[in-house]
Amino acid sequence: MTATLETPVQPGGPKPMLDGERSAASYLGVKIFVVLPFLALIAAVPLAWGWGLSWLDIGLALGFYAISGLGVTVGFHRLFTHGSFRANTPLRVGLAVAGTLAVQGSPTDWVADHRRHHAFSDKEGDPHSPWLYGDSPLALAKGFWHAHMGWMFEREKTNLDRFAPDLMADKNIRAVDKLLVPITTLSFILPGILGGLITWSWWGALTALFWAGFVRVSFLHHITWSVNSICHMIGDRxxxxxxxxxxxxxxxxxxxxESWHNLHHADPTCARHGVLRGQVDISARVIWIFEKLGWATQVRWPTPRRLARITKGQDD
Incomplete structure (x- = not known):
């Protein structure tokens, strides 16, 4: 296999896996920014029944969903975690900011957790495997909750020096890390500001804040978390x-x-996850556009030889 960014941080490395516990403020922040959007998502169904949802709200929600979601999949995941391609400085910073708008933590924390996941995937040490408690129905129910969102309510903190030393040394990414709170705040209030300005009303601001802010954030949370939970339990391999x-x-x-997850774990640095016929991979298409624009280089596209090494029934 091609060397990956996980290579220097494999199990048994010189640095400990964990780095103490999250601070009380950080732990409280996780609870707030997971629970509040989730409550908004629950309230969305009755609120959408005849009032409180406009085409503007839908448009803003879709726009912010695409920007923040691709910031996570293309930026946090394929670029920063796995080095599937190289990006120029403006693109690196832009993707780091866009990913932070998803309200899933800072770039460095996200990458460290995900690299630990790959280093210990579905074994002890994996922060969010659904298989840690066994394979009985009760154990899998407990494992699903843990993998989907329960793991975020634990106090343990992944060691950044071990799992993300490259990002720790990147001054631009560290600057984005330090802007976590204002960028997170902006992710909620910017849709409200736009809704208010476009409709020139407080009601337009309020509904945009609700739908394109809180509901959008929570919906994206659960899609991302479903890759951690569902995509490690059922599907094709x-x-x-x-x-x-x-x-x-x-x-x-x-x-x-991202849900073409089997290929991704078989070949983590590959820039395209959906490599078979009919497998739509929007993130890969975005990377392709960046490459055509000259903003992305050294893209690790799948090749027949690369795929042959990981296809079942093929010799290594």
Missing amino acids: PFKSKDKAANFWPLAILSFG
Whole structure:
């Protein structure tokens, strides 16, 4: 396999896996920015029944969903975590900011957690495997909750020096890390400001804040978390990986191609996850556009030889 960014931080490295506990403020922040958007998502169904939702709200929600979601999939995941391509400085910073708008933590924290996930995938040490409690129905129910969102309510903190030393040394990414609170705040209030200005009304501001702010954030949360939970439990596994990562097609569009998860775990640095016929991968198409514009280089596209090494039934 091609060397990956996980290579220097594999199990047994010189630095500890965890770095103490999250601060009280950080732990409180996680609870607030997970629970409040989730409550808004629950309230969305009755509120949408005849009032409180306009085409402007839908448009703003879709726009912010695409920007923040692709910031996570193209930026946090394929660029920063796995080095699937190289990006010029403006694109790196732009993707770091866009990913932070998803309200899933800072770039460095997100990358460290995800690299730890790959280093220990579906084994002890994986921060969000659904298989840590066994395979009985009760154990899997507990594991699903843990993998989907329960793991975020734990106090343990991934060691950044071990799992994200490259980002710790990147002054631009560290600057974005330090702007976590204002960017997170902006992710909620900017849709409200735009809704208010476009409709020139407080009601337009309020509904845009609700739908394109809170509901959009929570919906994207659960799509991202479903890759951690559902895509490690059910689906197709046409490629050889050392864990239970699977392809789950119903999430492909909403996750921008991240739910082609079996290929990803079989070949983590590949820039395209949906490599088989009919597998739509929006994130890969965005990377392709960046490459054509000259903003992305050294893109690790799938090749027949690369795929042959990981296809079941093929010799290594």
